[in-house]
Amino acid sequence: MFNDTVDSMNAADDNLTIELSMAELREVTGYAVACAEPVLAIFERDCPDDPRPRAVLDEARRFAAGGKRTKALRVTALDAHRAARAAGETHHEAAVDAARAAGHAGGAAYLHPLAKATQGGHILMSAAHAARALELDAGDDRSVGDEYIEKATSLASPLVVSVLRRYPPAPSGRGRVGELWRKLDASLRENLGHPKDRVC
Incomplete structure (x- = not known):
């Protein structure tokens, strides 16, 4: 009986909607782009003939600056994830996560107003994959990812943190990238309590 009640509550939570404005989507996307940009150099060093991650960052940057949310943004985001798979086939592991960071930056524009923990990935997975790319590039030095x-915590504006807090905390799983996601998620939620970060 208890399990049935919990399942019903979870189902209800899944149907809850969150208010999101286009300005907020642009702010979230701009944050994701800022997190992904530093590792684009890793991808382009290892896969110099593949323009796909740069293409999605260009599209996402245009949207964040006030442009329309075009089909090209969705297409280039998917292409960046294909670039990640291609980098994996040539055993460029840091480049895999760099490309995924770019792909998730494009996906940030498609954050859905559903109260699901996985939706927070649209906000933070770009940073998590960028952190993983950097630590892999440093010989899997986890302190590099943590740094x-x-x-990434300092890059988030109060508006980004405000949007994040409308969603449940990051879910479990997803290996090291999931761990980095949860670390960033917790850090941003905690920092909103500081006077300098409060949204008026």
Whole structure:
């Protein structure tokens, strides 16, 4: 009986909607782009003939600056994830996560107003994959990824944090990238409590 009640509550939570404005989507996308940009150089160093991650960052940057949310943004985001798979086939593991960071930056524009923990990935997975790319590029030095999460925390505007807090905390799983996502998620939620970060 208890499990049935919990399942019903979870189903209800899944149907809850969250208010999101286009300005907020642009702010979230701009944040994701800022998090992904530093690792584009890793991808282009290892896969110099593949323009797909750069293409999605260009499209996402245009949207964040006030442009329309075009089909090209969705297409280039998917292409960046295909570029990640291609990098994996040539065993460029840091480039895989760099391309995924770019792909998720494009996906940030498609954050859905549903109260699901996985939706937070549209906001933070770009940073999590960028952090993973940097630590892999440093020989899997996890302190490098942790340092980047601190940087990503400082990059988030109060508006980005406000949007994040409308969603449930990051879910479990997803290996090291999931761990980095949860670390950033927790850091941003905690920092909103500081006077300098409060949204008026």
